[in-house]
Amino acid sequence: MSEENVISVTSSSGSFSWNFDSFDSEILEKKTAKILTFSPNNNEDDMRALGQELVDSLLKENVEYVIYKIAPTNFSTIHLLEDLGFRIIDGSLKLISTDLDGQENKNITTAHSEDLISLQKLASESFSQTRYYNDPLVSKDNANKIYREWIKNSLSGEAADMVLIWKEADSVCGFLTLDKNGRIILIAVDKNQRGKGIGKALVKSALAQFKKWGITESTIETQMTNMLALKTYHSCGFKIIESYLTFRWSK
Numbered sequence: 628m629s630e631e632n633v634i635s636v637t638s639s640s641g642s643f644s645w646n647f648d649s650f651d652s653e654i655l656e657k658k659t660a661k662i663l664t665f666s667p668n669n670n671e672d673d674m675r676a677l678g679q680e681l682v683d684s685l686l687k688e689n690v691e692y693v694i695y696k697i698a699p700t701n702f703s704t705i706h707l708l709e710d711l712g713f714r715i716i717d718g719s720l721k722l723i724s725t726d727l728d729g730q731e732n733k734n735i736t737t738a739h740s741e742d743l744i745s746l747q748k749l750a751s752e753s754f755s756q757t758r759y760y761n762d763p764l765v766s767k768d769n770a771n772k773i774y775r776e777w778i779k780n781s782l783s784g785e786a787a788d789m790v791l792i793w794k795e796a797d798s799v800c801g802f803l804t805l806d807k808n809g810r811i812i813l814i815a816v817d818k819n820q821r822g823k824g825i826g827k828a829l830v831k832s833a834l835a836q837f838k839k840w841g842i843t844e845s846t847i848e849t850q851m852t853n854m855l856a857l858k859t860y861h862s863c864g865f866k867i868i869e870s871y872l873t874f875r876w877s878k
């Protein structure tokens with residue numbers, strides 16, 4: 628979430644950049660970073676040399692845990708990452724919609740601080756397909772904690788501009804977080820309430836909100852294995868535009 632301290636290196640072999648991730652570092656209790664770019668010159672020797680320079684740069688800053696999202700067709704870099712000890716932990720898709728004719732729903736409101744406990748419970752139960760749960764180096768407790776903190780930061784305005792909720796009997800049974808860049812960030816519906824149209828209603832409310840903000844394009848990312856999320860987005864007019872693999876390196 629928070630992006631700071633970008634380290635950019637240019638050498639005779641190419642260039643790369645990465646930054647520290649203070650949110651993940653705090654919860655995972657490991658100095659964590661994200662690789663932003665990796666652009667070797669177009670030959671095998673430079674690619675290997677730049678890969679080693681990247682790892683050296685991470686080690687020099689005592690980074691212990693690194694994430695890199697890369698196109699699944701970039702085979703030469705993927706094979707290099709494997710040789711450097713990176714492991715695949717996720718596959719995701721990015722979707723886009725320019726048809727923002729959403730629909731407000733009387734059951735959907737914006738969340739307030741009194742909804743936090745209920746939101747945190749739902750958030751920590753909902754995202755078992757994501758990279759935090761896929762990675763054997765992250766405990767389930769820490770993965771749950773990531774989502775409890777993430778929804779808290781969303782409610783405070785740090786990690787989202789709005790949190791929409793569907794509430795029944797004082798309990799949140801669905802939520803969606805969105806920002807003013809047109810991103811739908813997190814969406815979840817309570818297991819016992821799924822398949823009743825709540826997910827679609829939340830997405831359509833988000834689209835209506837984007838239109839109010841004057842936004843013309845909305846994007847979402849989700850796991851390529853998350854068929855129910857993909858079905859929900861597709862039926863709200865989203866189309867797949869990109870795919871990524873997520874690799875992780877650990878000291």
Ligand SMILES: CC(C)(COP(=O)(O)OP(=O)(O)OC[C@H]1O[C@@H](n2cnc3c(N)ncnc32)[C@H](O)[C@@H]1OP(=O)(O)O)[C@@H](O)C(=O)NCCC(=O)NCCS
Pocket residue numbers: 753754756812813814815816817820821822823824825826827828848849850853855856857858859862
């Ligand atoms: C994705 C999610 C939010 C969908 O919520 P939901 O309230 O169940 O969705 P809806 O009832 O609105 O259904 C959406 C679409 O999926 C279909 N669908 C729902 N459950 C289904 C099932 N078990 N099998 C097949 N299709 C199903 C619906 O028919 C609908 O499609 P349609 O409009 O073409 O008929 C919910 O599954 C969830 O919380 N998953 C866990 C959290 C998650 O993965 N979030 C996304 C990543 S951030």
